[in-house]
Amino acid sequence: MAVLLCAAVVAGCSNDLDGAEVPGGGAPAKRAYGDTLIEALLADVSGLIPNILSDSPSYEVGGLIYNGLVGFDRDLNLVGELAESWSFSTDCLDLTFTLRPNATWHDGRPFTADDVLFTYETMVHPKTPTSNRESFKVIERVDVVGPRTVHIRYSKPYAKALQSWGLSVLPRHVLEPYVRDGKLREAPQNWKDPVGTGPYRFAERRAGEKIVLVANRAYFAGPPYISRVVYRIIPSQPTIFLELKAKGVDAGRLNALQYARQTNYPAFEKAYRKYRHAGGGYTYLGFNLKDPRFADRRVRQAIAHAIDKRELIDGVLFGLGRDATGPYKPGTWAHNPNVKTYPHDLARARALLSEAGWKEKNAEGLLVKDGKPFTFELMTNQGNEERRKVAEIVQASLRDLGIGVEIRIIEWASFIKEYVKKRRFEAIVLGWGIGPDPDQYEIWHSSKTGPDDLNHISYANPEVDDRLEKGRSACVPAERVKHYHRLQEILAEDQPVVFLYFGDALPVVSSRVHGIVPGPNGIRYNFPEWYVPAALHRYTSG
Amino acid sequence: MHAFWRSLARNRLAIAGGVVVVCLVAAALLAPALAPWDPHRPSIKQALAAPSAAHPLGTDQLGRDVLSRMLYGARVSLAVGFVSVGIATIVGLILGSLAGYHGGTVDAVVMRFVDLMLVFPSFFLLLAVLAFLRPSIWTIMAVIGLTSWMRVARLVRAEFLTLKEREFVIWSHAIGASTLRIIWRHILPNAIAPVLVAMTLGIPAAILTESGLSFLGLGVQPPHASWGNILNEGKDAIEIAWWLSFYPGLAILVTVLSYNLLGEGIRDALDPRLRQRGR
Numbered sequence: 001m002a003v004l005l006c007a008a009v010v011a012g013c014s015n016d017l018d019g020a021e022v023p024g025g026g027a028p029a030k031r032a033y034g035d036t037l038i039e040a041l042l043a044d045v046s047g048l049i050p051n052i053l054s055d056s057p058s059y060e061v062g063g064l065i066y067n068g069l070v071g072f073d074r075d076l077n078l079v080g081e082l083a084e085s086w087s088f089s090t091d092c093l094d095l096t097f098t099l100r101p102n103a104t105w106h107d108g109r110p111f112t113a114d115d116v117l118f119t120y121e122t123m124v125h126p127k128t129p130t131s132n133r134e135s136f137k138v139i140e141r142v143d144v145v146g147p148r149t150v151h152i153r154y155s156k157p158y159a160k161a162l163q164s165w166g167l168s169v170l171p172r173h174v175l176e177p178y179v180r181d182g183k184l185r186e187a188p189q190n191w192k193d194p195v196g197t198g199p200y201r202f203a204e205r206r207a208g209e210k211i212v213l214v215a216n217r218a219y220f221a222g223p224p225y226i227s228r229v230v231y232r233i234i235p236s237q238p239t240i241f242l243e244l245k246a247k248g249v250d251a252g253r254l255n256a257l258q259y260a261r262q263t264n265y266p267a268f269e270k271a272y273r274k275y276r277h278a279g280g281g282y283t284y285l286g287f288n289l290k291d292p293r294f295a296d297r298r299v300r301q302a303i304a305h306a307i308d309k310r311e312l313i314d315g316v317l318f319g320l321g322r323d324a325t326g327p328y329k330p331g332t333w334a335h336n337p338n339v340k341t342y343p344h345d346l347a348r349a350r351a352l353l354s355e356a357g358w359k360e361k362n363a364e365g366l367l368v369k370d371g372k373p374f375t376f377e378l379m380t381n382q383g384n385e386e387r388r389k390v391a392e393i394v395q396a397s398l399r400d401l402g403i404g405v406e407i408r409i410i411e412w413a414s415f416i417k418e419y420v421k422k423r424r425f426e427a428i429v430l431g432w433g434i435g436p437d438p439d440q441y442e443i444w445h446s447s448k449t450g451p452d453d454l455n456h457i458s459y460a461n462p463e464v465d466d467r468l469e470k471g472r473s474a475c476v477p478a479e480r481v482k483h484y485h486r487l488q489e490i491l492a493e494d495q496p497v498v499f500l501y502f503g504d505a506l507p508v509v510s511s512r513v514h515g516i517v518p519g520p521n522g523i524r525y526n527f528p529e530w531y532v533p534a535a536l537h538r539y540t541s542g
Numbered sequence: 543m544h545a546f547w548r549s550l551a552r553n554r555l556a557i558a559g560g561v562v563v564v565c566l567v568a569a570a571l572l573a574p575a576l577a578p579w580d581p582h583r584p585s586i587k588q589a590l591a592a593p594s595a596a597h598p599l600g601t602d603q604l605g606r607d608v609l610s611r612m613l614y615g616a617r618v619s620l621a622v623g624f625v626s627v628g629i630a631t632i633v634g635l636i637l638g639s640l641a642g643y644h645g646g647t648v649d650a651v652v653m654r655f656v657d658l659m660l661v662f663p664s665f666f667l668l669l670a671v672l673a674f675l676r677p678s679i680w681t682i683m684a685v686i687g688l689t690s691w692m693r694v695a696r697l698v699r700a701e702f703l704t705l706k707e708r709e710f711v712i713w714s715h716a717i718g719a720s721t722l723r724i725i726w727r728h729i730l731p732n733a734i735a736p737v738l739v740a741m742t743l744g745i746p747a748a749i750l751t752e753s754g755l756s757f758l759g760l761g762v763q764p765p766h767a768s769w770g771n772i773l774n775e776g777k778d779a780i781e782i783a784w785w786l787s788f789y790p791g792l793a794i795l796v797t798v799l800s801y802n803l804l805g806e807g808i809r810d811a812l813d814p815r816l817r818q819r820g821r
Contacts, residue, residue, distance in 0.1 A: 238778065257603075261590070261782050315586035315604060382759050385778060389604060392765050396584050407764045408676065 029514055029533035033215075036228040036539035037513065037530070040240040040252040044208050044233045048194040049175075050168050051123065052130045052184055061211055061231060064527065065106075066168030066196035069097055069116065074519030074526070076332075076436050078162055082111065082169055082197060082220075092157035092475035097165070099148045103220040105171050106194075106201045113144045118172035118179075120152075127182025135164035157475040160437050171195050199224040199528040208233055225515070225531030228539070247271065250510040255386070259506045260318035272508045275518050278331065279505035281433040282324045283387065285378075285394060285498040286457045288425055293374065300495040302352035304342035306401050307394060311344075313501050316389045320506065324499035326488040327432065327440055331520075333477070334438035336485040339492035349401055358402075367402040375404035376426040379419060381412045387429045390500065394429070421451050423458065430456075438484045439472045444491070459496040512536040549811035556807020562800035570616040579607035581614045582765040590783045600785035602775055608785060611767035612793060618768040619797065622683050622752040623745040629687025631741055634694025639725050639733075641695070642702025653699070656692045664689045665754065672760045679762050682755060686748050694740050701733035735812045742805030746798035753794050769794050 041057045050062035069083040080086070083097040103111040122128055123136040140155040154161055174195045178187040189195060194202050197220070200213035211231040217223045232249060234240045241258055243249045245268065254263065259274060285303070287294035294300060313321045328335040353359075358367040358374055366373040378394065380387040388409060395405040405427075410419065419425050432443065442448055445468050446460035464487060471483035491499075507523055509516060515530045516523050532538075550556055569576060579597070588605035591597055599608040641652035667689055675681045705711060706729060714724050755761040756770025764771070769790040776786030 257778060261779075311584075311586050315584065315589060385603075385775075388764060392604060393584050393586075395765060396582065409759055409763065411673070414673070 029536075031225060031515070031531045032534040032537075033223070033225050033531075034227050034534070034540075035512075035532040035537040036230060037226050037510075037532075038230045038232060038248070038250045040243065040249045041211075041231045041233045042237070042240070043235055045211065047185065047190040048192070048202065048205075049170070049184065049187070049190045051119075051132065051170065052128060052190075054131055057231075057233075061213070062168060062194075062196075063198075063524075064200040064213055064229065065194050065198045065202060066170075067103075067198050068166035068168060069099075070162060070165050072163075072166070072436060072521050072525060074517060074521050076521050078166075081166075082116075083165070086162070088162065092161065093154045095152040095154070095161060096145075097150045097152075099150070100220050101148060103197050104218055105174075105197055106216060107171075107174070108218075109171070109173055111169070111171075111197050112147045113150045114147075115169055115172050116150045117142050117144050118176065119167070119169045122170055122175070122179045122184070123167075125179055125182070128179065129182075129185055132167060135160060157473055159472050159475055159480060160439060161475070163437060168196065200229055203228075219528070221528065224528035226513075244272070244508065247510075250513070252508055254506040254508050256317040256320045256503070256506070259320060263508075271511060273511045273513075273516070275507045275509070275516075275523055276320065276504050277518055277520070277522055278322060278329055279503050280329065280435070281431045282327065282329075282502045283390060283429065283431045283500045284324070285390075285500060286428045286430060287497065288423060288427065289458045289460075289496060290423065291376075291426055293376070294427070296356045297494060298352040298356040299358070300498070301342065302349040302356070302401070303398065303403075304495050304498045305345045305349035305352065306397050306403075307342075307498060307500070308344040308397065309500060312390060312393055315393060316386050317501065317503055321501045321503040324501050326491050326499055327434065327443070328438060328484070328488065329434070329502055332436075332438075334481060334484040336488040339488050341492070342495070342498075346400060353401065361402050364404075365402055366404050373404065374402065375406065377406045377408055378427045378429065379408045379410060379415065379425050380429040381415045382409050383412065386503070387431075391429050420456050423456065428456075438480070439468075441468045441472055444468060444487075444496075457496055459494075461490060461494060461496075464490055464494075512538065546811045550807055553807040553810065555803045556811075559800040559803030559805075559807065562796060563804055566616055566797060566800075567620060569613060570620045573613040573617055577607070577610035577613045579610045581606060581610040581767055590779060590786075592783075593785055599789050600783065602772065602783075602786055603779060608772065608789060611772055612769065612789060615767040615769045615772060615790070616793070618679060618762055618766065619749045619752060619794075622679065622686065623749045623801075625683040626686035626690065626748045626752075627741050627744040629684065630691040630744060631694055631737060633688065633691035635698055635730075635737065637691070638695035638698025639702055639730065642699035643706055643721070643725055643729070645703075649699070652695070656695055659689070659692050662689075665751065668751065668755065669758075669760065672755065677755075677760050677763055679766075682752060682761060686751050690744060690748065693744070694737055697736045697740055698733055701736065702729055705729045705732055739805055739809040739812065742801060742808055746801035746805075749794070749801075750798055 041060065043055065043057050045058040045061050046055050047053050047058055048062065048065065050059050050066065053059070067081045069081060070078050071081045073079045082100055082103055084100050086095060086097045088095050097116070099111070099113060099116070105111055120136060120139065120142045123130060123133060138154055138156060138158045140153040143151045145151050174189060175184065175187060178184045184190065192202070192205055199216055199219045199221070201216045203214045204212040210233060213229045215224045215227045234243060237255060240249065240252045241254070244252050254274065259276070263269070263274060285307070287300060289295055309323050313319060313323065322330055325339050325341055326336065330337070353367060357369050360368045362368045362373055364373070366375060368374070378391050380391050391407045395407055398405050420428065434440070442454045444455060444459055444464050446455070446465050448455040449458045467483045467487040471480050471487065474480045474483065505522060509523070512532050513530050514533060515526070517526060583606065585605035588597070588601045589603055591601040591605070593600040597607050597609065599612065601607055602611065637652050641649040668685055671685050672681065675685070711724060711728055714728050752761055752768065753770035753773070756768040757774045759771070759774065761770050762768045772790040773787055776783065776790065780787050
């Protein structure tokens with residue numbers, strides 16, 4: 001799950017990393033078991049086996065049902081989940097996991113090394129419908145050394161080797177026949193009764209309405225405190241907000257307007273605790289680089305100079321975001337703070353445009369070259385107010401330069417399918433959700449410009465290709481940093497897209513829930529340790 | 543005609559409606575002169591400002607003046623109302639008079655087509671059509687017009703059915719007048735009264751439809767203002783910026799009500815039976 005096309009709705013797929021701020025602070029209270037937490041999901045899950053799915057609701061629910069061998073802690077360090085420890089050879093080719101002795105599946109069977117082998121076989125099976133295969137194709141073989149030991153041999157050094165084992169481990173004794181027939185998607189475990197090793201087990205599902213999970217008392221890391229988690233499917237951000245205010249849900253995400261202006265009254269602040277941390281996605285203005293006007297770098301740089309990012313962050317996010325200078329979040333290890341920036345400077349923008357041949361203006365005040373005025377269509381998806389506002393501000397800013405922008409807002413599915421994938425656009429406002437690893441081969445590499453690939457803008461730069469290849473095959477972090485820092489310098493100079501901002505993630509949780517420790521990894525990484533002090537229990541449950 | 547004006551003049555509600563309509567048309571036409579601010583220019587520092595002397599109706603989420611946007615929005619609403627009703631009336635007149643005058647197979651074919659069009663819930667038909675077309679004020683006018691002509695067609699057909707049997711039409715035939723001349727000079731002028739009423743009542747329906755489409759984001763595209771999309775923007779901020787929802791909502795309400803009052807007044811005034819009762 002390296003990259004997600006950041007979907008329609010605000011904070012729809014943030015990965016919740018880095019620098020957190022907690023308003024207030026929890027007074028220590030006695031830990032207690034029990035109570036129910038009601039969470040809002042923006043869309044129903046598309047299944048219950050995340051390995052073959054790619055939507056964020058499925059990952060959110062699946063994250064509580066399954067475990068990976070490894071996971072990320074508060075500070076985004078890799079820590080063992082089903083793996084107790086591991087060793088990685090210095091040439092980055094041999095990885096050996098030692099597994100936990102006491103982990104069991106939800107049906108009571110013990111978890112063994114054979115299940116790890118089975119998960120690998122599932123991921124590389126040609127009939128498994130997954131988009132996560134890449135990470136497992138570089139594996140030469142997987143050997144079960146003993147019931148608690150697995151050895152993995154890589155055919156070449158692979159930077160994401162260890163973290164790729166964060167995917168959900170699947171039970172061989174339940175799923176093997178479905179994998180063999182290529183029918184994993186149709187397996188009953190994908191829509192009811194999934195079997196995992198995680199802190200919560202499946203209890204009930206009503207399609208389009210809710211999913212209920214109950215605490216797994218036999219969880220290897222100790223039973224979770226909150227007894228029941230109910231995911232209510234509410235496919236509208238404003239409705240979720242109203243439900244929050246009516247206390248129909250206990251946790252959700254706010255948008256910037258709600259965080260800044262609509263939740264500052266005492267009753268809300270008493271009932272909920274608001275969190276704010278740097279989100280995992282950025283918004284950009286992308287150009288179709290096949291268009292000769294945008295193929296000229298000076299034009300892209302001029303547009304970057306014409307857009308006042310401060311105005312965008314204040315106007316669209318009420319200040320709840322950070323300036324983006326490249327595709328990596330400020331404060332993370334791969335981020336390079338010393339790249340070329342584009343301060344708001346109309347004079348500089350005009351000079352760049354005139355260098356590129358856009359000198360004369362017509363009667364309407366639009367720049368003209370070879371008799372044609374500079375106008376383009378800027379597309380974005382429907383239902384995302386934030387992007388619509390960005391488009392309108394960009395439109396007004398470029399008008400000052402003499403560039404005419406027509407905004408077109410299209411429903412999400414047809415926007416992606418008919419326009420973005422088919423490259424039928426001149427410019428777009430979109431977002432990328434990025435994972436903790438800096439590998440962005442899929443987004444920037446020149447080989448990734450096919451219809452189902454993610455290099456939508458058709459960007460091609462040989463040095464970028466080279467750095468991306470080296471960055472993903474190097475396994476020493478210091479060396480990777482070098483490649484990614486250089487990558488950011490080139491992207492900043494080239495401006496294949498205008499990097500606009502990283503919006504903050506703004507989760508909110510009922511104040512009766514204690515044990516939340518926000519960090520670079522957001523708030524949800526330690527969910528099993530969240531608890532409600534006995535005196536504050538709202539729901540009775542078994 | 544004299545009786546018509548006398549009857550209309552006595553209907554105070556219709557007069558009030560008419561006055562409001564005239565004021566709205568004037569405001570829309572004079573929008574560039576009346577609007578105190580540029581309706582399209584964002585001014586982030588002024589975002590969501592409450593109504594004040596500088597911004598009598600407050601500002602929106604991007605700091606644009608709501609009054610200016612509403613004045614320009616009035617142009618969109620009224621233009622959509624008039625043009626789409628114009629299209630619907632032309633289509634309805636042509637098909638209705640064809641069906642009514644010729645009868646027989648032509649009538650059957652046209653009327654089944656009318657039934658077919660009426661079967662579709664028109665708003666969903668609009669949504670489906672707009673999903674394929676590029677939304678702009680022109681496509682919206684055309685699409686609303688082409689999905690709302692059926693009522694006019696039926697009215698015209700009914701009038702034609704009775705009128706074509708009348709003596710003056712038969713005499714025209716007898717002296718050798720052409721079909722077109724009979725329809726145009728003799729029947730149509732007598733059939734126009736109910737069409738006029740349908741038009742006046744069709745305008746508010748078209749305005750409502752346009753507002754609904756803009757509210758759903760399928761109407762006029764940003765940054766152009768229409769009452770529907772100002773309202774749409776207002777819904778996210780309804781608790782902290784009531785003026786963003788209240789004023790465009792009020793404008794839609796008043797406009798639709800005025801047209802309806804005027805339309806009903808015209809209908810009553812045109813109806814000799816009602817006129818008698820009025821006396």
